[in-house]
Amino acid sequence: MNVNRTTIFRLRQRLHETYMLSDGPRSGRPRCTTQRRDRNLVRNHMNNRFLSASASSRQTRGISNLRISSHSKKTFICLWPTCSSPIHRPHPDLASPPPTYALGL
Template sequence: MSSSTLPSPARGLPVKDDDFQTQTRLHEKDTVSDRPRSGRPRCTTQRQDRNLVRNHMNNTLLSASASSHQTRGRNRQRINANTVRRRSSTSGLRARRPYIGPILTQRHRQQRTLFAQEHAAWDCIRWRSVAFTEESQFCIDDADRRVCVWRRSG
């Protein structure tokens, strides 16, 4: 809507076309909510979306692909795993790596402190005789089959 097609009260005022259209829609229809738009319809209902999120909260080790195999869309077709990830993401769930580390008890802490105190005075010559090993895992391709846990972001 250009300024020449605006009604006479809005012609001389510095009012944007969008603002004027919004105000007229409010007066005509008593709402400014978005109208239906074109585009591909969603393959899942809101109820199915809630069930997906609930399943991932109850079973945090459930993968997106396994969840997609269990869920049928509106037309009884299997949904894509990326759809499951998007639905989970919009509700605040993210697939994260689980914490993998030693669960230390008080006894473990005492033993580590004792070891550190006993070896604090060692010089470089004595430490050279110790073989340190690293437990890193290297994966040539992307399919390392690591487990992810669904958690709320933040």
């Protein structure tokens, strides 16, 4: 089976003691958002990168209908696996020009 003997032993022991194999509760602070809201936070940030984290966190509510702190949002977006962009504004030379310049007006 290519599994360590102690892994099998612990699984059998947990099944015998608790009658279930699922993971138990873990220590740590409970999450303030659901996975669906997490995806929406990242999508909103990717669509509007010039909006600051504090401004977007004012628009976002957590599970208990409380506001999410800007620090939590910054931390979350920076740790999101698909997000490679920083929270802050890009360098002015790298930012895209306003539409009026692009049209030559």
